[in-house]
Amino acid sequence: MNGSKNSNGAKTGTVKVKRGLAQMLKGGVIMDVVTPEQAAIAQEAGAVAVMALERIPADIRAMGGVARMSDLSLVQRIMDTVTIPVMAKVRIGHFVEAQCLEALGVDFIDESEVLTPADDKYHVDKAKFSVPFVCGARDLGEALRRVAEGAAMIRSKGEAGSGNIVEAVRHMRAIRDAIAELSVAPEEELSARARDLGAPLELVKEIARNKRLPVVLFCAGGVSTPADAALMMLLGAEGIFVGSGIFKAAAILENGVAQYDENGFPKVDPSIALRYAKAIVDATLHFEDAAAIVAASKSLAGARPMHGIDVRQLPESQMLSVRGN
Amino acid sequence: MGGRAIGVLAVQGDVEEHVRALERSGARAITVKSSSDLEEVAGLVVPGGESTTVMLLLERFGLVEPIVERVRAGMPFWGTCMGMIVAAHDVAGFEQKTLDLLDITVRRNAFGRQIASAEVALAIPALGAKLFPAIFIRAPWIERAGPGVEVLASHDGHGVFVRQGNAIGTSFHPELTADRRVHEYFIEMVATAV
Numbered sequence A: 001m002n003g004s005k006n007s008n009g010a011k012t013g014t015v016k017v018k019r020g021l022a023q024m025l026k027g028g029v030i031m032d033v034v035t036p037e038q039a040a041i042a043q044e045a046g047a048v049a050v051m052a053l054e055r056i057p058a059d060i061r062a063m064g065g066v067a068r069m070s071d072l073s074l075v076q077r078i079m080d081t082v083t084i085p086v087m088a089k090v091r092i093g094h095f096v097e098a099q100c101l102e103a104l105g106v107d108f109i110d111e112s113e114v115l116t117p118a119d120d121k122y123h124v125d126k127a128k129f130s131v132p133f134v135c136g137a138r139d140l141g142e143a144l145r146r147v148a149e150g151a152a153m154i155r156s157k158g159e160a161g162s163g164n165i166v167e168a169v170r171h172m173r174a175i176r177d178a179i180a181e182l183s184v185a186p187e188e189e190l191s192a193r194a195r196d197l198g199a200p201l202e203l204v205k206e207i208a209r210n211k212r213l214p215v216v217l218f219c220a221g222g223v224s225t226p227a228d229a230a231l232m233m234l235l236g237a238e239g240i241f242v243g244s245g246i247f248k249a250a251a252i253l254e255n256g257v258a259q260y261d262e263n264g265f266p267k268v269d270p271s272i273a274l275r276y277a278k279a280i281v282d283a284t285l286h287f288e289d290a291a292a293i294v295a296a297s298k299s300l301a302g303a304r305p306m307h308g309i310d311v312r313q314l315p316e317s318q319m320l321s322v323r324g325n
Numbered sequence B: 001m002g003g004r005a006i007g008v009l010a011v012q013g014d015v016e017e018h019v020r021a022l023e024r025s026g027a028r029a030i031t032v033k034s035s036s037d038l039e040e041v042a043g044l045v046v047p048g049g050e051s052t053t054v055m056l057l058l059e060r061f062g063l064v065e066p067i068v069e070r071v072r073a074g075m076p077f078w079g080t081c082m083g084m085i086v087a088a089h090d091v092a093g094f095e096q097k098t099l100d101l102l103d104i105t106v107r108r109n110a111f112g113r114q115i116a117s118a119e120v121a122l123a124i125p126a127l128g129a130k131l132f133p134a135i136f137i138r139a140p141w142i143e144r145a146g147p148g149v150e151v152l153a154s155h156d157g158h159g160v161f162v163r164q165g166n167a168i169g170t171s172f173h174p175e176l177t178a179d180r181r182v183h184e185y186f187i188e189m190v191a192t193a194v
Helices: A015-024 A036-045 A057-063 A072-081 A095-104 A140-149 A166-184 A187-197 A201-210 A226-234 A245-249 A270-285 A290-298 B015-024 B035-039 B051-060 B064-072 B082-087 B181-192
Strands: A029-033 A049-052 A086-091 A108-112 A133-137 A153-156 A216-218 A240-242 B005-009 B029-032 B041-046 B077-080 B088-091 B102-107 B118-122 B132-136 B141-145 B150-155 B158-164 B167-170
Touching: A015 A216, A015 B118, A015 B132, A029 A036, A029 A245, A029 A270, A036 A049, A036 A072, A036 A270, A049 A072, A072 A086, A072 A095, A086 A095, A095 A108, A133 A140, A140 A153, A140 A166, A140 A187, A140 A201, A153 A166, A166 A187, A166 A201, A166 A226, A187 A201, A226 A240, A226 A270, A226 A290, A240 A270, A245 A270, A270 A290, A270 B051, B005 B015, B005 B181, B015 B029, B015 B181, B029 B035, B029 B041, B035 B041, B035 B064, B041 B064, B041 B082, B041 B181, B051 B064, B051 B082, B077 B082, B082 B088, B082 B102, B082 B167, B102 B158, B102 B167, B118 B150, B132 B150, B141 B150, B167 B181
Parallel strands: A029 A049, A029 A240, A049 A086, A086 A108, A108 A133, A133 A153, A153 A216, B005 B029, B005 B041, B041 B077, B077 B167, B088 B102
Antiparallel strands: B102 B141, B118 B132, B141 B158, B150 B158, B158 B167
């Protein structure tokens, strides 16, 4: 549990060590993987962490039904395969799924709108856990509510599994613009601003003072090309989550239809996946250098980004980003 | 400190935190992304991050040789956590390429996974009697230190702060605390380097 003291005088699960792990991931790419083989490809490509899950968001979207925490033996096998940190997702508000992942020893929990919410009112009380949490946000108020609950890292929600960057851009700009506004707001306005944001006054004051979130901010939801990754870094993201973008691009299709192996996992071409993953890592690192993004994009020869969805055509019932507030 | 800046390797990790800590300690700090950046600096800090990732990227972007050459020629070097792993002679239990700047064998994630990450009041006699607020995050420890290596601090029976000539390594993250003594120690190394 939070802030416990061990026999050797070491304090584990403190705010500093939880936020600190996110700080170590900055400038990096975190990749969704559904098998130990994909996790090894992600690590070889230079990912700073992997998100272990049963299905990438694009497949969750396609399959429908209830999406839950992944099979824990799969998460365990992925933890046994790579040396980089392993993250896994829980349903919004499902604190028992979170307790399971903490007991299993995952390094980070994503309380994620990509899974079907378990609680339509309350998120997990994350401050109680020793393991750090990352949560999605569409704007500053949502980000600060999650930080107040104990999130150690924030990511844009974007629209997961859409292959469309527009929602992530909207969310990143909304967060950035609101921070800029607070940083020049007269002090006597902060209380009303906190009310309008639906966020605790103490956190709003902290933002006004420091001109930045108190935790690391990554981009997630819709990144599918090296240029997308660089765009989000230039809009202020401190790192990138890639969900469906890599392994959808490397999916083996027959007559345009995805193929699955005997265990139900989508078949991917490992060499295309590796190239694709490396290109996203390179573009994230050299986001300010257009020539490097050109080189990364050219290295994809033969691989096509996922087809993607025009999110304006999605009915609200199929939007993932509206889950949780 | 006037004169040349101290570089913080900006491939991946908590770069900004080191830049800020160096500046607050009175040094000029710049980020290093290329070998031409490296020519501008009088000392190099490799921050916390993911060692697997950073070694791959150092190779992919041709930074391995320039760094090794400069440090072998006397440029002060400080690796924190990932930076110390990258600087080690070898990594216990792994075939991991390293820069081999410190004659040590490190064990990665030695204290355990993230839930074992901790804040520790650490005795570092070289920095005075006051305990240092050391933050360990998925931290390595030093399994073997060669004869030329001085162990400046230990935790749980293993070295966590070492020096060998112009290179130091810490398992923990002084850049995440307000205590500036390790940064000041490194700035002094840079100021007195030939």
